[in-house]
Amino acid sequence: MNIIPLMIQALKDKADRIYQKSVQCFFLEPIDCYGVRKDIVKDIAKKYFAMIKHEPKAVIFEQCKELLSLGKQETFVIACVWALALKKQFEPSDFAIFNSSLDAYVTNWASCDDLCGGPLGILLKQYPELIAKTNLWVQSKNRWKRRASAVVLIYSGQTPDQLPIILKRCEQLLQDEDVMVQKGYGWLLKKTSARYQQEVFDFVMTHKKMMPRLALRYAIEKMPTPLKKRAMD
Helix, strand or coil, rough: CCCHHHHHHHHCCCHHHHHHHHHHHHCCCCCCCCCCCCCHHHHHHHHHHHHCCCHHHHHHHHHHHHHHHHCCHHHHHHCCCCCCCHHHCCCCHHHHHHHHHHHHHHCCHHHHHHHHHHHHHHHHHHHHHHHHHHHHHHHHHHHHHHHHHHHHCCCCCCCCCHHHHHHCCCCCCCCCCCCCHHHHHHHHHHHHHCCCCHHHHHHHHHHHCCHHHHHHHHHCCCHHHHHHHHHHH
């Protein structure tokens, strides 16, 4: 059962032209969207997923691919919601599907973070051995893949054994000139500091002369004021 045309109409019915124009200010690159707020998009996604949840995973993944190919911001979100709803059926081989989606369909920070914070991040949390497959992303010419190499580690569990991986990943991205990548690994350091404040602070102090100020500010945002002052000195 292909319910995508019905869902597209539901999105169009909820489109807000004013929101459609205003949302562009959050992006450096042009985005293609209907103009539906994200909470409404997720409600629509859940409503229509209920109609196909009995279908095999492969069938639902094919519909997710069709949604991604439409190139709309909202249909990307729906594809991630649907894929995540199948998390109990995830298996290591699904990494190839999410990896190819990252290559082919991620064109801005929001879609990058939706994928990393949704199905891809959960897959790596379930199968930590797959994290090694993201090592080469730091060398990618695709800026969103480099950002993903950091952001996906926010959602992969952040267990003690992953801390060295996280710090090494940030060191590899340390002098990346792309601001979206800098924000990505700065965000990763900020989130990691909630559990490993001293380790992240030591990392920042070691590398602050080479770290872009944007990334540094992100990394120390949640730290106590005295530590912030030392890092910014």
